[in-house]
Amino acid sequence: MNGTERREQILSILKNSEKPVPGVELARILHVSRQVIVQDMALLRANGVEILSTNRGYVTAEGHSCSRVFKVIHTEEQVEEELNLYVDFGGKVEDVFVYHKVYGVIRADMNIKSRMDVKRYLQDISEGKSTQLMKLTSNYHYHTISAEREEILDMIQEELEKRGFLAKLQDYEPVDFWGTSEEA
Structure with a gap:
């Protein structure tokens, strides 16, 4: 099996799996090293295939029609409340990220x-x-949330604001994810 065939096999395995597939399992199935799987994932992503790496393995992106980035702040005790809010409204938490003044x-x-x-x-x-990334930035962090419709993201944003979780973007932050221009 050549590299192209192997990458097609990887996509087939991921698309037909109901749960994340660990890289070591892909390596075992395809009789290659874990490093080969990592390289194949990089090539697939470079060719526009949306593959997510989770703590349980690889998954293909589900093709949600819309997404939005929310900047939030809350205590460590409120993490469960925040994450449940997203999924209860029908959103999917794609990632978490922080903007660090030194590391980016x-x-x-x-x-x-x-x-x-x-x-x-x-x-x-x-x-x-x-440990949670929000600890690096005094509990400020961002999530990319995807959903089937913009209305779902609007409801999530309203609820985040209602609960006091939405945070204002600062001048040093590189992007205004909500598409508004805020005066300092």
């Missing part, structure tokens, strides 16, 4: 689309597997 944007894929995913994420954090 630091991003991690999340792929959270249900309360069960929220629970798993919180369990992984509580078991000490990692």
Whole structure:
């Protein structure tokens, strides 16, 4: 099997799987090293294929029709409330990122689309597997949220504002994700 055939096989496996597929499993199935899988993922992404890396493995993007970035701030105790808000309204938490004044944007894929995913994420954090990115920036962080319709994103934004989770963009931040120009 050549590289092109292998990458087609990877896409087929990911599209037909109901759960994330770990890289080591792909390597085992395709009889290649984990590093070959990592290189294949980079090539697939470079060719425009949307593949997300989660803490449980690779998944293909589900083709939601719209997405929006929200800048939020809240306490560590409110993480579950925030993430459940997104999925309860029908949103999917694609990623989390922070804008660090020295390091720039630091991003991690999340792929959270249900309360069960929220629970798993919180369990992984509580078991000490990692720390939340928001701790780097005094609890300020961003999420890319996707949904089937803009109305869902509008409802999410309204609820975030109602709960006091929305944060104002600062002058040093490179992009105004809401498309508005705010006066300083």
